[in-house]
Amino acid sequence: MPDFPSSSSRPPVGRLRKLIWIALCLLLTLAITAAGVWTGFALWFQLSAPMQIKVAAIVFLALAVLAAMHALWQRRWRPLIWFVVFFTGVLGWWSTFKPSHDRVWADDVARLLHIDVEGSKVRLTNVRNFDWRSETDYTVRWENREYDLDHLVTADLVLSYWMGPAIAHTLVSFGFDDGRYLTFSVEIRKEKGESFSALGGFFRKFETVLVASDERDIVRVRTNVRGEDVYFYRLQVEPATLRKLFIGYAGEARKLEEAPAFYNTLTSNCTTIVFDLARAINPQLPLDYRLLASGYLAEYAYDVGGLTPGFDHATLRARGRITERALAAGNDPRFSQLIRVGIPGVAPLKSR
Structure with a gap:
């Protein structure tokens, strides 16, 4: 009869789930980082505000990104959800920018x-x-x-x-x-x-x-x-x-x-x-x-x-x-x- 791998040689279900979770966290961490970097540049180039307010906004953004990533790895969802809401708001703000012929041109x-x-x-x-x-x-x-x-x-x-x-x-x-x-x-x-x-x-x-x-x-x-x-x-x-x-x-x-x-x-x-x-x-x-x-x-x-x-x-x-x-x-x-x-x-x- 053919030899079948014993149950002990198969990856434990718990270990497989852990690997899947780690991979998912890594992907979400990359997504949060990319969203944060994009938002930072968008604020820098499009926020009509004094330099001090721009810097404060970007510092707040960096803290929000770190908090979302920390919460993700700790399996706490509320900070992550707030970050998603914040980023959705940024995308809404971004959609308001329209090209124009009516500016004071060089x-x-x-x-x-x-x-x-x-x-x-x-x-x-x-x-x-x-x-x-x-x-x-x-x-x-x-x-x-x-x-x-x-x-x-x-x-x-x-x-x-x-x-x-x-x-x-x-x-x-x-x-x-x-x-x-x-x-x-x-x-x-x-x-x-x-x-x-x-x-x-x-x-x-x-x-x-x-x-x-x-x-x-x-x-x-x-x-x-x-x-x-x-x-x-x-x-x-x-x-x-x-x-x-x-x-x-x-x-x-x-x-x-x-x-x-x-x-x-x-x-x-x-x-x-x-x-x-x-x-x-x-x-x-x-x-x-x-x-x-x-x-x-x-x-x-x-x-x-x-x-x-x-x-x-x-x-x-x-x-x-x-x-x-x-x-x-x-x-x-x-x-x-x-x-x-x-x-x-x-x-x-x-x-x-």
């Missing part, structure tokens, strides 16, 4: 972009063309412009590095056969006195704005005023796809006009929206971690065959660095042509 994001498309003709209202002397000294200039998409010939991926090699701001610059360029940038819509915070971007701190701008504004302010390091990459895009990508930005502008939206550092930022537009054109584009680590977006574009062929990525990056050329060009009317000298895929600059 000058460079004060106006919403409007784009009308009729066939190949495009009319843009509120194109930004500031003259920047410093971050606080600038000439405000908003323009209305017209373009013909039949004369749209190029698109450049622009990466501006401001916080290490993994993080870059992503822009797309469209070129027309008359030498004009127009750059689109998805940005936070700062209120006056606000500054960007990557953490704040997770906690409904900022709305989203789409900026269309002249390169002497939106590129030069990064290289010549803010000291960022900027790289250009010529995209390999068919004319029909170029037009679809441009019109995709028009669609984004229309959506933001109709309904304001919060900026999210992870899910709705300058890179993810560009990818969404590109994927609407080519659904086969794969997801990749470099869509989040935006500093490596050019490597992703290279791997999917989106950059100038015949060069390795290191060469494209080295020759695409325009920072020094931008500093040298200053406010020259030929700024866009001067910064592109030597970029693979860009025609040589003609002499005057």
